[in-house]
Amino acid sequence: MNKKKILIVDDEPNIVMSLEYTFKKNDFEVFIARDGGEAIEILKSQIPDVVLLDIMMPNVDGYQTLKYIRSNAETKNIKVIFLTAKNKASDIQKGLTMGVDRYLTKPFSIKKIMAEINELIA
């Protein structure tokens, strides 16, 4: 069985570091992008199983990235999880309408994220 692939898109290196360590420990192949632009670059060569996407990032933000993913034949079936500090009902609504699979808010529990991801790709 192939390793599951995950793409982490976030501009906070410290947060990324914790996530990367955990996923690797759980046998994921991890890709890292510091903003939406880098993520899209990676998506051109890799089709991960899950994308963990922050919303507020410089240059290309999470919404734009999600839009790209959902509008491309190769990427449109990728599971996407928003991982963001935006926790207002209207923000969540917006994310779900745009076709995100899970909406998780910061600060988060790493265990919970693992559980969600496992459920999503099971």
Added chain:
Amino acid sequence: MNSYVLIFIIVGYLLLLFGIAFWAEKKAKRSWVNNPYVYTLSLAVYCSAWTYYGSVGIAATSGVSFLTTYLGPVIAFPVWIVVLKKIIKISKQHKVSSIADFISLRYGNDRFLGALVTIICVLGVLPYISLQLKAVSETFEIISNDPVNSSGTIFEDSTFYIAVLLAVFAAFFGTRTTDATRRRQGIVFSVAVESVIKLIFFLGVGGYVTYFLFDGTTDIYNQISVIEDFESLTTFDSLESGINWYFMIALSFLAIFLLPRQFHVSVIENTTKKDLKNAIWMFPLYLLLFNVFVVFIAWGGKLRLGDIANPDYYSLLLPLQNGDVFLATLVFLGGFSAVISMVVVSTLALSTMLSNNLIIPYGFLDKFSKSRPERNANYIKNIRRIAILCLILGAYFFYINFNIELSLFSIGQLSFVVIAQLGPSFFIGLFWNRGSSIAAKMGIITGALVTGYTLVLPFVLDTIFGNMNFIVYGPFEIELLRPYALFGIDILNPVTHAFFWSMFSNVIVYLSVSLSFKGNYRERNYGEMFVDSNYNSLQENAFVWKGEAYVSDIRKVLNRFLGEERTERALDLFYLKYDLPKNAEAADARLINFSEKLLTGSIGSASSRILISSVVKEQPVTLVEVLEILEENKKTISTNKFLKQKSDELTQLTDELKEVNEELTLHDKLKDEFLDTVAHELKTPITSIRAASEVLLDSQDMPDELKMQFLDNIVHDSERLTKLIHDILDLEKLGSGREILDKKENDLYLTIEKAILGVRAIAEKKNIKIKNSKPSEILVARYDEDRILQVFTNVLSNAIKFVEEKNGVIKIVSKKRKDYIRISIEDNGKGILIEDMKHIFDKFYQSKNQNVKKPAGSGFGLAISKQIIEGHNGKIWADKNCKTGARFIIEIPDEHK
């Protein structure tokens, strides 16, 4: 010239005027016909044949006194305009159609007073009209070279036919509607045209005499100055003639208001206030132009024609003598124009007065009340037409029987004195609310009798019967009663003497009767309305009336005179204006007043009052009640004004509140966004700390090196969190003003140096240069050094962040200005985007740009800096003109104790 040719010319000219009048009626709405110039030129109806020919006669025989007739109006013109504004306002409000209406209305719609004014006007003006006919007849004779046809019947007299033609003209264009307050554009426009024609032709002959027959004004003067009585023609020989001058000017001043034709053109035919603005300079100019050549024509005539010829007609005789028949004919047409306009407007005004103030109220009211509306309108028109014809024929017969021997000027002056008798009741009544009806009647009658005794009687005895005894010795040889020197006053000439005594007695009687007998409530009511005409809204409710009246009765009366259609239209307007139900049965004072005004235009104020009161049951009101009601109205108006003012103030307050509320809402929204941002910013390090802690907790087997890195991250993010919380608290403290600044005297240069020391380590690491120019003098100011240091550190840190490593240069320059110190901090980095310029100091700004994170830092630095500087009453901004990087400018006030 053959008299038939001349008649042909006259008829042609009259037809032309008919055409002009007809055209003007058709284009009545056009600005060509309705403009201030036409109005002003129509005022020049003042210049009749008396002006055209008579002035020259007077200038030739008695010198400069002809000028008084024109100086009066010219001198008094500013006053004239002011008073006229008031008169026009009142006349339009009450639908006044003539001076008789005006005066009788002022004294409570008094029928007898209106009739009396009418009679005075007819007595005064009829000889004046006949004088015009005389001028036509005599000039006709001069031009056609036919002897005057005194032996034949009137049917062989061309003047008779001219008179009839004028009557037809006036009747045709003057009585098109029954409403006498309607404007008559046709007549007014033709009068304006005639005014132009008479002025041009008169100036023409003046120029001809002065520059063609003679060699300019100096030449005439040199020639005339050698004759013996020249001195008396150009100077006042004594104080007495000065006094005479004075009275003559006063007399002509009264005439410009009171002559029925002047009242008609200046008040009834007035359309807008703009008309008056134009007239104020143009009319005096017109009069002055008219008099430019008078003396020269007179002197020229005296030199060339001598005293044998009638000096009145020098302007005709001079060109004729020289064989210039064409020019003489033009002069004749100019004079004829003056005659036509005067005769037409005068008879028109008089006929309205005769019908509305004498014939209808005294004879035809009963008949009208019974007959049908279409018939009534025709009756009224016919009465006016017949009146016009009778007036002109009356004038003609007056001329045939009495006038032939008299000079133009003397008849004109007599006319003025008679008309002047209306002056006291007219002017004093306009400004004094106690002037009463009985006083007005008695004053006018007294004045008229005195005029009769001191002027008309001796005049008639002297000129017609050749009896001088009465004048020289007085009646029954009582010297004190000599008509030209009453009570021994013999320094005045007959006209000014009569003017003085008649005015004197008129005013005395008017004032004393007014003071000793109170008028009835209605007089007082109208008195208040006229005097207080500026209380605009008062007019509507100022009419005091008590009693019982039904709308249906009033409607019947209106129907009879206006016809059903006009009545309905008028009543609809009335109900609309006062917001009353249309089916109301009882009529109130407003409807009574409204109906009276409606009828006034057609049948005169006196008749309309009689008619309306015949269908209503009026209860007498006491004078006290009238005054109380008027006072109440005034109070209501001022209360309304007060309320209006208060309401305006409230509206303004509401607007202000709205604005404040909007500001607060915006502020609230911004605050929400700010809190959002704060929450977001706080969550980031917390998330990082929590995630790292969790990882550490779950991974006992983690290599030490990695463990150390996670722990290091936790420490770093905790510091970041601390700084953030510190900044947020700072911002809140500074923003709410709870922070007390510890202001002391400090050296600004040293403070900047301290700030540089604080960031030097980072700068050196990136190889960035910081240059602080030492100012030429020591810059001392009072400030909280820790806080200002914070500002400099912040701005410097920002600069270090945005410049390139190694090439970065930051320059600091401090300078003392008038009452502040200016510090400029400039870098050579990537600069500030124009769209960010406005917002960089805005602590809420970040939230608007949520999706883009700033480079490291809380993002509150500049907002805090701004609050600190503002706390010192200083300013901080980014210079828009800096193209090579960012330039921040800080100004700190130079506050010494």
